[in-house]
Structure formats: C-alpha cells, structure tokens
Amino acid sequence: MKNTTLYKKFFVAINGSNSEQRPLSIALSGGVDSVVLLHLCYTLREQMPGWVIEAIYIDHGLSVDSDSWRAFCQRLCESLSIDFKTASVEVKAKARHSLEAQARDARYAALDSLAMANSMIVLGQHGDDQLETFLLRLKRGSGLDGLASMRAQRILDSGRVCIRPLLNASREDIEAFARMFAIEHIEDHSNKDDRFDRNFLRNQVIPLFKSRFNGFLQSVLRSIELLQQQQSLIEELTLQDLQTCCSEQGQLDLQRLGALSQLRQANVVRSWLASFNEKMPSKVQLEQLLHQALTSKQDAQINIVMGKGCVKKHRGFLYFVIAQDPPQPCVDVALAPITLNDGRALIVEHGVGVRAPNNNERISVQFGLLSSKIRPRNKPGRNAVKHWLKEAGVPSWQRAHVPLIFYDEQLVQIVGYYFEHSMYVPQQGVRWEVVDGE
Template sequence: MHSTSLYQQVKNVITPYVVEHKISFTVALSGGVDSVVLLHVMNALKTEVPQLQLNAVYVNHGLSEYANNWQSFCKKLCATLNITFYPAQVNIENKARTSLEELARDARYKALDHHSPTGSIILLGQHLNDQLETFLLRLKRGSGLQGLASMRQTRTLNSGRMCLRPLLNVTRQNIEQFADDFNLSHITDDSNSDERFDRNFLRGKVVPVLSEKFTGFEKSASRSISLLQQQQDVLDEYTQLDLAQSQNEHRGLSCEKMGVFSLPRQANVLRCWLGQFTRLMPSQKQTQQILLQGLTAQRDAQLLIQLAEGQVRRHQGYLYFVNESVTAQKEQSVTSDNQKLSDGCYLMSFRGEGVRSPFADEQVTVRFNCPQARIKPLKKPGHNTLKHWFKDAKVAPWLRANIPLIFYNEQLVFVVGHFVSAEHYEQEGIFWKIKI
C-alpha cells in the first residue's frame, strides 16, 4: 500500500460522517506511530474537506515514567499543526480479577469521551495487526463467535458517542512506511517490547512468523474476521427477537419463556440479556449454573449467583441482574412522550386507562427510590407507603429502587408497571410504560 492509498483509505472511512453529520473529529493521540500518522492524514484532509474540524486528546495514565514526556511531545505536535490539544490525566485503581491492561483501556475511553468536544467523533489508531493480535488473544482464551469477531470499525460508547477506527484494514508495515515517507517524528513505548505481556509476545514472536510463512496472512485473517462479524450480526438479529419476547418491562428474564428454547439458544439469550448490564460475561460453568438452577426451579424458588460484577437473582419466575454499586437514577422533569432515562431506557406515555392529565400548575416529574411516598392504589384499601404496597405486591427489594414513579408536584400518582392512584384515576387518561 502506497502512502496515497493509506490517505484514501482514511478518507473513505471518515467522509460519510463529515457529509452526514458535519461535526468534528478527535484523534486519540498517544504519540505512537499509528496515532501520529492518523493525525497527519486527518490534518491533510482538512484541505479537501473544509468543514472538517480536528482536535486531539492525550490520555496520561501515569503508568510509564515517560508519560509526561509523551504528553509534551503530543502537545508540541498539535501546536505545530495548529490543532487544538486536550491533555487528560487518569488514575488507575487496581481491582480484583481485572487486568491492568483492561483497567487502563476502560479509563482511556472514559477520558477520551469526557475531554472530547460535544458531538465530536473519536478516531482510534488501531490497525490490522492490532486486529489480528486481538483475534489470537481471544482464540487463546477460548472465546466464542462474538469474541473472535474482534474489533469493529465503529464503536459506540456508553454515552452514545461514536468511535471510528479508520486504519483497521491497514497493516503496521504500511503505517510505518507512511511515517518514513513523510519523515514523521513519533515516540516508541518501551513497554511494547516487553514480551511478558501476551499481546507483545504475539506481536514480536508469533505474527511475524505467520506473515513470513504465509503470504498475505494478515489480509486473509482480516477477511475471516469480517465474515465472523457478519455471522455475529445475523445471530444478533435473531437473539434480539428472542430477548424481546422473553424480557419484561423491568428487564427481568422469563424462565418460562426461556424454557422452550434449546440449550445453546438459552445460553445465547442469557449472554445478550446480561450484556445490557455488564461487559464481564459469566464463565461457561456459571452460565450452566444459571440456566440449570434458574430455569428448572419452582416458580417461587430463590436464586443468587454471584458474578464478577453483580448478581443474578430469581423472583416470581424471572431472572434479574442486581448490581448494588450502580448509581441510583436521578429525578427529572417529564417533558416528552418518549423520555430517555439515565439507565438508557425510555419512559413512554400513552392515552388510555391511567391518571388524569396534570393541571396547569402541576409539574410532572419522574423519581426513583421513594419508599415513604404515600399513595392509594386503585382497588386497594386506604393510603399507605410505597414500601407497604411493594411488599404487599411481592415486588423484589432489589427491583424497587429502579421503578419509575410519576409525581404531580409532590403527589405520587403512578407507579410504572404496578399502581395507579385512585384519586387521580381516569378511564381515558395517561399511563406510562418503560421501553428497553
């Protein structure tokens, strides 16, 4: 691949987003050859695409004694190119059963998201050899189809911000050749040569041998990964249909509906369901344990399986994921018929049997975790606290804090999925549902 081909490859990836969104791009700049080449290519593209806005973020993990020097290098490079530069300092806290590499990666994405301008698409410098190393690492770990599909060219962060990998089909050799052709200065991370790390071992000892022995090995592996991604996409479509018919409005997984699926299909839906709450999937043994105990027990049987992050519990024939460390949702005014909540779900309003419309002087809010709020539910005797009514209805304690509560001023009028205030009831009124 010539330098012009690399330039065209990046242009082909980012141009549709410039035309469609007309927004800025943020290069995740480490100072290494990959991100430096990406920054220079994007800067050159500004002459062809006038509406392209460009900036860069350097994430300083503090894990290397040279981290501050690398930050200074990136800052000077951006100043030379007249590109806005944002430094981001992060602190890595060690956690049990989590690798330092994974912690650093998570912190990096959060910092990139936080420091990038609003609406900006983040550009990552990962390339074809990174993709191949990721594939081999996941093969070593015994990953399934989803894991072996490796990295996608696009990624959406939890905040909804998009990330792009314009160099994902470009080899490291081509990137280094581009840097040589244009005499681009860059840094070399000393830790990349430490073969105690699995990725560095693959990079230094395994992939070069495969590439030398089998002509075009990187491109062939890339085609295989692309096919795996297509197959995963098809599987995801069917899995989403299974999940939609097996999940209630509180994101509980129906043991009864899951029970009609084959074992592989059950395991697939279970992983998809858990993926809504955590990236840390259960082991094969834990998956079998959840399915065996969860789907074969009596309807009122109790279940608690501890995972790396959170628990799977059972209540009234449904499986629930419980993570007590998750921050509670915040109160917000209800200003839309399709309002997004902080957990990513939508609070949707409909016309029908529910409560009367609010008066002009009544503010409508959605709140959470108000156990002492009082209400007289329709067809229930007397006023009492929400805690009382939840207990009466056998609502699991770990579900209660995340059930949306609709208030008119300070009066609780509707408990989504459970109670309607008898004092505000109207046959042709308003009611709310949660859309996942």
C-alpha cells in the first residue's frame, strides 16, 4: 500500500498541510471515498507511529439506511482499532435554501463539536468532486472566488482547520485503490438519481467530457489551481486596501474608499463584510450599497439590511451593526463596580467628576432615556441627552447604550461624555467609566 500512487499523493498533501503532525479527525460516511481515506490514514499511522487518528460519522437523517451505514462504519473502525464517534443532526428544508448546503453546514458544525482538541478534520473530497463543484458554480454564474471551487484547506468559524488531501486524486484512482486492496464500502443509491444536478453531472455529463477529451480532469484541476492563485493575489491586494480604508474601530472611511476604483471598492466592501461573517451580497445589492454610501449627503441616514446585521452610515463612515437591546437599568447601586448584562462593566473613579451622592440620594444607572435633560459643563444651556450625544458624534443606534447616572431623578453624568454643570467638582468628585468586557 505504501508504494501506490494514491498513497503518495495523500502523504504529500497531509504533510504539506499538517507539518506539526496534529491529530486527524476523519469524516467517515461509509462511501468509497471516505473509507479509502480512512485506510490511508490508518496506513499513515502504521508506517509512522505517533499519528493520532479518529473517525466521525454524522447522520443527517436523510436516508432510511443511515442506521446500517453507522453500524458499518463502527465495525470498520473497530477492526482497525480507530476511535469512532457519531452524532445525528436534523436538517429542515427551508424555502430558497439548498438542502445540500444546509446538510453540509450541519455536518461541519457537528464534526467541529465532536472532533478531538487541536485536531484537523480530514475530508474525502477528490478531484472529480472538485470538477462537479466547478461546473455547478459555472452554471450559476459564479465569479472568480466561486470558480476557484474547494480549497485544499478550510478554516471553520471556530478556527479549526479542515483539509482535503485527495483533491488531486480522481474517482478512478480511489475506486482502483479500493479494488486492489478489497476494501469494503457502502453504496448510496441516491447517487444514481439524476434529478439532482450534481448526480446528473457525475453520471451523464462528465463521462462524456472524459471520453472526448483526454486528460480533461487534470486540465480542469490545473485551471482551478490557477484561479485559486489569482484569487489569493486579489485577496492579498484587497486586504491592503481594507487596511487603508478601515478605522481602528472597524468602520469604513468613505473618503478613502471613494478614492479607489469601482472594482477595488467592491472587493473592499466584500472583505469588510466577510470580517463580520456576513453572507456576501449579490452584485445588485453591492452596487446599491456603494451607490447609497458614496453619493448620499454627509449627514444622510442609510440602513441597508443584510443577513446578520445592517450597514449604516454616520459622518463619513460605514458601520456594520448587529441590533442589540439596551442593557437593563441598575437601580439603587453603591459606589462600586457594576457588571452590565451586555458584558460591559462600570467602574467608579475619584477626582474630576460630580459631587459624591448624599446619604439620602439613590444612585441608578439608566439607558435609553434620551429625552432627559442635562446642562453639561462648559455648555450654554440645558437640552436633551439625544441632542448632546448627537453633538458628540455618537451614532443614533449607539445612544441608547450609553449609561446615564442619576441621583434620584437628577441626571448627573452621561458616561464618557458630560457632567451636569451644577454637580461638577474638579477635585474629590466621582465619575463612572465604561470598561469593555473580556
């Protein structure tokens, strides 16, 4: 087994992506791809002691045969002395969502939660899977990033690494390996159902391409590799643009963004949204976003609803905002640190501030009382909290989250901004300050 071409491809890919020899968590379905992958990992462990491996079976609940497949995978792992884990996930069909994509997302989440600490998840996708993915995305009109298809390495939201060491191997290579070593596996009969686009390509279209064009698979894989290199270069340049346009707090400077070409503007916004794990907008949505952001007046309010949040404009900057309720008020508090229910803390400092409360005055921390009046120190008159926060440049959606300190019914401090004029003392006073949570 050690001298087979497939093992050599696998060995090079594994060592190229896992030089630290981290544990391997193998995604095992029972099909020929994942079973061959399991045997390759087993051989790696036998040839090079020190490798730690386990297998994980995820039941999507989409097949009546899933129980027997799980039992097969468990027996196989027991015969090879490989630790076996399993979990079931529920995939509910949603309108305008791909069932395949939903099952994939649920599978990744389950694999991530079950895999051993510090391990890399090993996936069995191969070159023909890559070709199918490329053609499907070509059919959908995908751009460069989509046509670059599957990467040999993927980072999950948790930071865990997934690797695909068989992407340079063909389905024929894998099936020949299974025949050579009489490796038993299961057959998923749903793979014959050509109502599904991927199956139609696999069973009807790709065999025609391969019979007509010698070396068709390897040619497409080379093209995909070139697309991935070009996409990586674009991402590198886009990151430089993003760093130029982004403030320290993560907002986009529209003046700097507007100085870029339209193509670079679009890439910067996509990269910026991706930093918040936001789903990529369509071409039309992105054009509308940029048009509103760059052509509206300086003080114009825009609110573009996305998937996880919305994009807002304030004083020449774009903000990505996820709606949150204001913290709960804290009533009758002492001159001591307070932990708010949004994770922030309020601490009390002494020196410049307002006079200390009298014994009969009750201290409270309130939120969202934007109509309350205060005359800030060094300001000409009294006005509402909303007015003063607007003057201070606080975006409208953040104002309800600013802590307001009251002595009984008297507003004495807008934390981080103003002290009540009549309560101000330059020495031996108290003031509240916000500390972000860990």
